[in-house]
Amino acid sequence: MKKITFTLPAEALGTASEALLLGDFNEWNLDNAIGLSVQPDGSLAASVELEPGKTYEYRFLLNNGTWINDWNAQQYIHNQSFGVENSAITVPAEIIKEKATPKAKAIATKTVTKKATAPKAKKEKIEPSVKDDLTKIEGIGNKITKLLEAEGITTFAALGKATGKKLKAILETAGPKFQLHDPASWPKQAKLAAAEKWDELKALQDKLVAGK
Template structure:
């Protein structure tokens, strides 16, 4: 028996985008069969999809501003070695009540995670419980609120995450977000983030005093 699952993408991840497509295993990642999300009054985007209970699906969102973004509260994430990105994962439970994936939800889907573990554990899976708390990425010189949202959408949520991200990947994220972000130079962001992650705030302050816009 099929089950209706609601996918909700929070306003802070949507950003300036006005439309999005939900792509995943359930539509063979075919953009021509992408599931359109409807704009809600609070600025979020939402779509309801009929899926088969007891199965696990990988998925992501493609926004009309050119960004691929993830669900911040997926059951967990799996690294795709072909495209070098983390895919969201949802395990549809067998229970009667409707499942729901919301990017702005606070509680993890514990029952869904247990279903996946019992069925077939996936390698390189990142469980919700192991996800570290978010850091204030705007403390990095050159990273504003909008850019921080772009980084979070790519699962770069802590100083440690940012310190391990290459300047090349950061540049690609900015370019994919549109022309207004291309002017930013992320070269020093990993270096700054490494100091922040280590709690070396005085050294970070000294470094930032030499920078202008993160350069």
């Protein structure tokens, strides 16, 4: 088993003060819900022993009755039965190291020595790709996130600079099921997220319905 720690930032709580962790690992049973503890920085956290090599879906239930996702989840999976997106985590499988035989050690030593004498190849500097979790914007899910990323919109800052006309064109090109979405509020939300004004963003989102 591998211990996994789930966390929620303080700003994710809104008017709530407590949170419970429910998911596949406790069969979404409220009686087996795992309470999150308050950390020194105001965030909430809970650790769970999970089996490596498996994927688990989960969400947080706040004490004001609101369900929320993990802001930093590995991925989000759409649940067709309930029409919601759940947070998901895949626990890495444990790698079992085989004990090396004397012969294998000799070969490994010879290989390392040979490599040490070879000229070093010049490594190219790889710039890491910068992405923000665009699903934090009300009205944007995983599928729309992929549409935006395909157009080079991968950060809150980039989304904040996009015009409503451009966003509407992206949705219209993607097909009829995306044309129902109204992206008018997305740039404004994105600017608040880029500035890390989470309280103002939440206040705005509380007034919105599906991003409208």
